[in-house]
Amino acid sequence: MHRFASIVKYTVMTVLAVISIIPILWMISGSLRPYEELFKYSSSLNYHLFVPVQPTLANFKEVIFNESNPFIRYIANTLFVAGIVTLLVLLVNSMSAFAFAKLRFRGKAVVFALFMSAMIIPGEVTLVPNYLLMNYFGWLNSYKALVIPSMLSVFGIFLLRQFFAEIPDEILEAAKIDGASMPRIFSSIVLPAVVPPMITLALMTFLGNWDSYLWPLIVINDDKKQMIQVAIAAFSSVEGTDWSKILAASTISTVPILILFLFLQRYYIQGITMSGVKG
Structure with missing residues (x-):
């Protein structure tokens, strides 16, 4: 019973950690996408939801060097x-x-x-x-x-x-x-x-x-x-x-x-x- 309780506890903690980190991963992924691609895969469940098809640093450049x-x-x-x-x-x-x-x-x-x-x-x-x-x-x-x-x-x-x-x-x-x-x-x-x-x-x-x-x-x-x-x-x-x-x-x-x-x-x-x- 003690082992089962530990498994349940760590499973719940892992699920909560994944749920918490998903918005952060999507934010970082979205910052590396062109605007046209940003919402293209937002409703899909494939890996492109978090992995940009055409990664770019242009967004960071425009933010940092915006006069x-x-x-x-x-x-x-x-x-x-x-x-x-x-x-x-x-x-x-x-x-x-x-x-x-x-x-x-x-x-x-x-x-x-x-x-x-x-x-x-x-x-x-x-x-x-x-x-x-x-x-x-x-x-x-x-x-x-x-x-x-x-x-x-x-x-x-x-x-x-x-x-x-x-x-x-x-x-x-x-x-x-x-x-x-x-x-x-x-x-x-x-x-x-x-x-x-x-x-x-x-x-x-x-x-x-x-x-x-x-x-x-x-x-x-x-x-x-x-x-x-x-x-x-x-x-x-x-x-x-x-x-x-x-x-x-x-x-x-x-x-x-x-x-x-x-x-x-x-x-x-x-x-x-x-x-x-x-x-």
Whole structure:
């Protein structure tokens, strides 16, 4: 029975993995096809569904070297914004989570409850207030509008707080007795103990900002400062949608995320697993 259960488990996992990877394979295959061939084999079940008949790199060339839609610049903009936001999220939210987990101050429970209540508010509800706030500060059409509203993550505070709470208070008290300041305790004792959840939060934050579409579309009007997902959507216009270029651009935009996850997947899985156990 144990062997049969293992066979069933791995079979289900394999089927789910194949189902998950099929759209990615079709995206890569479509990016290598001429537009005329793109949907020609979409309803067939032969190998041409994933293998181009006339493979070409013209779609990638037109996307990368498009003067009216400079895709490389959009990638650089997105890397810059996503990287800055990720660093700020790790810094700000780790300190906030540590305060909620280990420090004592009046009204801590009430403030934390208010933070947690923000998790049930859909992001679309705050679009108009955030836009008006950015307009009031004069940050529209600047990277400030993309970075500063994203530097606080309620989920990130909740995630890290669970791990900080598991650090024994005796270790922190011993460090205080030895003369360590609170910043020294935080940087030398607390942060090294929560590396997996920090990397998990970093990956989730980077991916969220890399895939961000609606907020950059609203607050950024300068094409030179635009983000990658808005740039991909620009290949669709009133004249028609060039799906070959969209698939090529989507393939290019997927590569950095795959590389990042490839190197950090062990920490990501460890952080998710540990959060499930400790939560």
